[in-house]
Amino acid sequence: xxxxxxxxxxxxxxxHKFCDAxxxxxxxxxxxxxxxxxxxxxxxxxxYDCEADATRDALRLARGMTYKNAMAGLPLGGGKAxxxxxxxxxxxxxxxxxxxxxxxxxxxxxxxxxxxxxxxxNMRLVQQVTKYVAxxxxxxxxxxxxxxxxxxDGVFLGLRAAVKHRLGADSMDSLHVAVQGVGKVGYxxxxxxxxxxxxxxxxxxxxxxxxxxxxxxxxxxxxxEDILFEEVDVLAPCAMGAVLxxxxxxxxxxxxxxxxxxxxxxxxxxxxxxxxxxxxxxxDYVINGGGIISVSLEYMGDKTxxxxxxxxxxxxxxxxxxxxxxxxQQIPTNEIADAMAEAIVAAAAAQP
Numbered sequence: 001x002x003x004x005x006x007x008x009x010x011x012x013x014x015x016h017k018f019c020d021a022x023x024x025x026x027x028x029x030x031x032x033x034x035x036x037x038x039x040x041x042x043x044x045x046x047x048y049d050c051e052a053d054a055t056r057d058a059l060r061l062a063r064g065m066t067y068k069n070a071m072a073g074l075p076l077g078g079g080k081a082x083x084x085x086x087x088x089x090x091x092x093x094x095x096x097x098x099x100x101x102x103x104x105x106x107x108x109x110x111x112x113x114x115x116x117x118x119x120x121x122n123m124r125l126v127q128q129v130t131k132y133v134a135x136x137x138x139x140x141x142x143x144x145x146x147x148x149x150x151x152x153d154g155v156f157l158g159l160r161a162a163v164k165h166r167l168g169a170d171s172m173d174s175l176h177v178a179v180q181g182v183g184k185v186g187y188x189x190x191x192x193x194x195x196x197x198x199x200x201x202x203x204x205x206x207x208x209x210x211x212x213x214x215x216x217x218x219x220x221x222x223x224x225e226d227i228l229f230e231e232v233d234v235l236a237p238c239a240m241g242a243v244l245x246x247x248x249x250x251x252x253x254x255x256x257x258x259x260x261x262x263x264x265x266x267x268x269x270x271x272x273x274x275x276x277x278x279x280x281x282x283x284d285y286v287i288n289g290g291g292i293i294s295v296s297l298e299y300m301g302d303k304t305x306x307x308x309x310x311x312x313x314x315x316x317x318x319x320x321x322x323x324x325x326x327x328x329q330q331i332p333t334n335e336i337a338d339a340m341a342e343a344i345v346a347a348a349a350a351q352p
Contacts, residue, residue: 028084042081103133290312
């Protein structure tokens with residue numbers, strides 16, 4: 001399947017595939033839109049079954065970044081990178097330097113940062129060969145660093161808004177929350193939920209992640225295949241995407257869904273399925289925008305952690321507006337959010 005034939009190609013400007021024989025690096029960078037500014041989005045390192053799966057993921061994630069940046073009010077377009085990993089050959093430092101040269105070759109059309117499988121130290125290696133990178137160790141008090149905690153902050157605030165709207169609850173106290181994935185973002189979200197008085201049930205494919213979250217937050221552990229269907233008030237997908245589909249949605253018992261994972265809906269129609277079941281869905285690219293807000297303000301420079309916090313504090317209000325409009329128009333929340341993001345991008349594209 002070619003780029004032009006891919007069903008996930010929806011107005012994308014370009015896709016770039018890179019291969020380096022010396023390091024074994026195989027990477028894909030998808031650019032969806034530069035209407036609002038340079039395409040920004042993290043780099044995901046993952047083992048894909050085939051190149052077609054990696055391409056599809058990059059295209060979906062890049063489009064999601066366009067919408068995420070638009071809804072966060074950032075002067076950035078949408079892009080995403082994926083690095084195809086070989087479980088038998090861990091990446092070397094030169095692998096990330098080579099990836100940085102690939103990013104640099106695009107001349108600033110794409111700005112990279114951390115995503116799944118990538119660390120701050122990896123980004124420091126990328127920085128050695130390109131300036132088009134963020135998510136780097138910050139000076140004290142300045143914006144920057146690992147964006148994961150900021151993503152968790154936005155999700156927590158967004159969940160409070162969703163719970164208020166659907167359940168009429170002013171806090172997370174005594175609510176039951178299922179968190180799928182307790183890595184960097186999921187763990188920090190659990191920390192905030194636990195501190196707010198929520199009862200947690202968790203799952204993860206990583207036993208070390210599970211053990212830490214279970215011990216720190218008195219969380220109950222269930223198998224990954226069961227987490228979506230727990231008897232809870234809130235479901236927070238914080239692992240990989242496409243978990244909400246025609247098979248899983250009829251079995252979900254939560255009243256509210258919102259989490260850090262990107263592309264939680266397998267298809268756009270799944271938003272309608274949730275709406276018809278009266279499950280309030282917080283569109284992923286709105287609720288999980290905290291990380292890219294941090295990355296953006298770091299990249300622009302002269303911004304502080306207080307600036308990041310102020311921007312993230314706007315997420316609940318955006319979500320509440322989407323929820324109200326969804327009820328008013330009787331349209332799923334994902335469709336409301338998509339229309340809003342597309343209008344922002346279209347207006348920017350129309351400027352001379």
